[in-house]
Amino acid sequence: MEEVDHLAHERRSSEFDADAMKVVWAGSPRAFDIADRMSRLVAGDPEFRKDNRTMLGRKELFRNTLRKAWHAWKLINELHLTEEEASMLRVFVDEPAYVDLHWGMFVPAIKGQGTDEQQKKWLTLAYKMQIIGCYAQTELGHGSNVQGLETTATFDPKTDEFIIHSPTLTSSKWWPGGLGKISTHAVVFARLITDGKDFGVHGFIVQLRSLDDHSPLPGITVGDIGTKFGNAAYNTMDNGVLQFDHFRIPRDQMLMRLSQVTREGKYIKSDVPWQLVYGTMVYVRQAIVADASKALSRAVCIAVRYSAVRRQFGSQDGDGLETQVIDYKTQQSRLFPLLSSAYAFRFVGEWLKWLYTDVTQRLQAGDFSTLPEVHACTAGLKSLTTSVTADGIEECRKLCGGHGYLCSSGLPELFAVYVPACTYEGDNVVLLLQVARFLMKTVSQLGSGKPTGTAAYIGEAEYLMQCKCNVQKAEDWLNPSIILEVFEARAVRLAVNCAKIISKASSPEEGFAELSADLVEAAVAHCELIILSKFIEKVQQDIEGKGVKEQLQILCNIYALSLLHKHLGDFLATSCINPKQGTLANEQLRALYKQVRPNAVALVDAFNYTDHYLGSVLGRFDGNVYPKLYEEAWKEPLNDLVIPDGFHEYVQPLLKQQLRVSRL
């Protein structure tokens, strides 16, 4: 078979060292090597094929996922993969499965909240997958508000047991992944009641199913909650419903690291600081931000490649060919900001990894001083990156025209499987309100001490409230210190304006509630500033490889100026810039799009995604889109028969006029 590369001319025209950029994207030569090996391992193994997923019914689909999880487990063991390699392999298998919850939530919950003894007992079983666990927190009537959970765990001193019970329909556990059909155990969150007193929500290890025959234990009602958005997407996962009817567990299955109930039923706080749970939270959120850059970069990779392949309307080159869609400014103005965001999220994710290490060390040293700032920062970054990514994937789908609507484009599935990230681990709007609360507090305490970390700039409020942007010509907008100051000024001014309005309200709480839509905008400004500043920091480091740094500078400027354009109202309303400067920024942005254009395909090649991982005919590395789309069509099950099922009963009678047509 002849090898084609319809994108070769694009790759030749790029102006930087593509291999060096791959290492920058991966984070290090070592990270690149692991990702590269694991992605190829998965791509080359027919057991992991994905292209048929959207054609399977729910039962087949679920069985297929169980098979892949088993195959991955075998490979991990046979090849003696390290923990890091194993986790990368699971990433590239790219299919939500019960194992995600086992490794990602059940094990960490026991690690974080179990005593040493509990960890020893349960983690030993969990590591070997002799038990399979999930994380049962949300309920049918309760999501964001954990303190509103209704499930009870009542201590019975007579038997030294907790009685786990679902007192209402709305208290049914609802959504936990892996719960519906597979998990043998769960960490269940319930209101701890002892001696008639409610001590709030705590975690308990609960066995759900028999380890002999897998049937639910007496007192347990459990099942799958039904079909979810998308053809395959999260339907490979058994998100579940769970009800307890006075189900008893031994007292020592309460997770007792932070607090205990004694044999007598006395509730005691341990001397382990409760703030330790924040470590886990930062870890989970940095992982979500890393996922966002992965998902957005996949969508952008597909859209950039296909925009270079696809041609529509009049030729620019006089070669008789239609114009490549990527050459249209309307396409560029939607696509390149997303390309720059993918890079921006990648680098802020890298920084969050560092932040996690920093926080962990501080917590172990008993230093909780940075927690409020870290909490606000990670909450905000989770919210912002997942929202932008979800919208960005759909935008990329639209940028692919009609064919983006086919499952073979990969984009519908990418979207459907991604969007829950906007809701899980904290609804994105609720999280932004937490950021806003932190900002209001920081502003109100400006008299007493300097804010630190990502909030340090608020310490300069006095200057930032009145500073003047002195951009005179378009190129001035390439100066990172000018850009940064403008973004700082916008964020501070929005926050301070909100604080002023709230201070006039009858109560701070009422003022906050009334102004919450504006507060969300102030929080977004704060988060965008963080991402931008980390991008600028990255670009100011030494970066190896011909032209690599230059490309990243271009992307960083696109990130900044496209945000400025998007939120022009913020910048003008707070007088951070004047209308003329806004126009100059837009001019500079157009110039930057021109610069990035010849490098666009190489910049998405740098993600080093295999065709298997992308799962998109439109995003194929070789750009050989149309023959492959055509080939894919014939795999559709509806094409098995020339005359479709139902034709003879429901269509032929029309054509044969067996019906007396009484009107028309």
Next chain:
Amino acid sequence: MEEVDHLAHERRSSEFDADAMKVVWAGSPRAFDIADRMSRLVAGDPEFRKDNRTMLGRKELFRNTLRKAWHAWKLINELHLTEEEASMLRVFVDEPAYVDLHWGMFVPAIKGQGTDEQQKKWLTLAYKMQIIGCYAQTELGHGSNVQGLETTATFDPKTDEFIIHSPTLTSSKWWPGGLGKISTHAVVFARLITDGKDFGVHGFIVQLRSLDDHSPLPGITVGDIGTKFGNAAYNTMDNGVLQFDHFRIPRDQMLMRLSQVTREGKYIKSDVPWQLVYGTMVYVRQAIVADASKALSRAVCIAVRYSAVRRQFGSQDGDGLETQVIDYKTQQSRLFPLLSSAYAFRFVGEWLKWLYTDVTQRLQAGDFSTLPEVHACTAGLKSLTTSVTADGIEECRKLCGGHGYLCSSGLPELFAVYVPACTYEGDNVVLLLQVARFLMKTVSQLGSGKPTGTAAYIGEAEYLMQCKCNVQKAEDWLNPSIILEVFEARAVRLAVNCAKIISKASSPEEGFAELSADLVEAAVAHCELIILSKFIEKVQQDIEGKGVKEQLQILCNIYALSLLHKHLGDFLATSCINPKQGTLANEQLRALYKQVRPNAVALVDAFNYTDHYLGSVLGRFDGNVYPKLYEEAWKEPLNDLVIPDGFHEYVQPLLKQQLRVSRL
């Protein structure tokens, strides 16, 4: 069974005559009556059940749709439904099917482009469904650019036939609905070649399948193009691929109303003005805008009702209950602008119906003077309403929290089935560029004659370029003439600014291309002004029913001020308003949200949608959400078996440790 209405208190607290509002929404008492009867007819007929759709495999799903189409046809005939009733019935069946293309594209194409003789022959068969047709225009490599189509229709004078041929893979017809498995005929668009000369794209009636046994005719390759976005969504439709291998049709199957090929092979334009095709275009676009208001209002109805049912976090009322989600300002600031947009689109759609009648009369009288304005207006409204609706449905899904991700919420399907509207009948960005082209032309010709219709305001450019908004206090923003003038000023200023920059470019074409992202923004401003002005006109009419007019005024103001907030950058950059006035607008907007809040549920009840049509557990009229969600879950096929298929092969070996764990 006890009847519940968890939303009764919401309905009692509303401040207007709900029945009168239903008539306003429907358009007239007669329209209300037809929609009401047809929706109840469908909802009450078990043959039309929809709730199991997302669980069916593609083949079952397709068969199910054929069955419903047949059942609908029988009903239409048995009940002697009028054409209007029949079309309403199909709306409420609410499932894309081959019949949509037959009635919506095949029949109108023959009506519009066929000679009287051709209409008589083909429409007689089509009306009785003795033939079933589709509309084969787009090709694998060609969508938006109709002039780029590759399929050829070469006249052969020897046999008096056209030879229809697909010269390349990319010329394969691709996407036509109904083509894949069902249509017996198609209107095929192909380049007409006669006497060696290419006369461009023309329409031809082509038989594809045998009327005896439904097998594709020799020379025809036809099939389904595969799975599309969403669980059921458009997978009920057989979008198809079609290739011709020198397939011959008689000369008289060229649609010859506008031009003919003679027996000798001579190409002749007829004396029927080609502008007549614009009539059809306006008709199709007004239908798309009507669909947009329908789709958006469904999503908003679900989100409003569920936001009133759902409670999260602290109580406001001291009754111990958590707060209704609809009382949060963040929820209101996302939900109420969409509610107002649904009404805005409904009224602009109504006006477009009038415009269609007006255009038709003018065309028949040979008056083509309004066509450029009408073309720009309808193109822009199609683009704007479909984009806002697609994004709005997804926003409503997110506003429902995690449960919005379940198919039983109805929102994933509503989204997946709606989004193609952004691409079909003109890609939304391409359409906005057409609007922009019209605007540039109008601005450049301001010296020579006054613009009319929706562009009339551009005639006031001189005044609008320098007028000052004199809003002093928040309530001033309730004055419709102030609002209108500010929106007119914004639209004119954006357009004139673009025109100025283009005039400095080396050529108008290059300037236009370079500036196209800004031009799209100018086009959006023009379209939003049209919608707003039609909403204001509507509200200024006499409207019956207690409080109805007042509610519509509130919605109209929310529509205006939420747009002003969204595009604040436009308004400030063009100095239409100053930052202080922007702040006042936002203040007024918050006050309007308070006013609409007690009426929100009644305002979505006014759509008069049955639970069947909504297809959403979250949007149920009675608000009885949680018990029904729970009930739905158990219908999931995965719950048929306690131990899922695949467990014994792929999970039990893990639990039973039959695998030697070599690490960890």
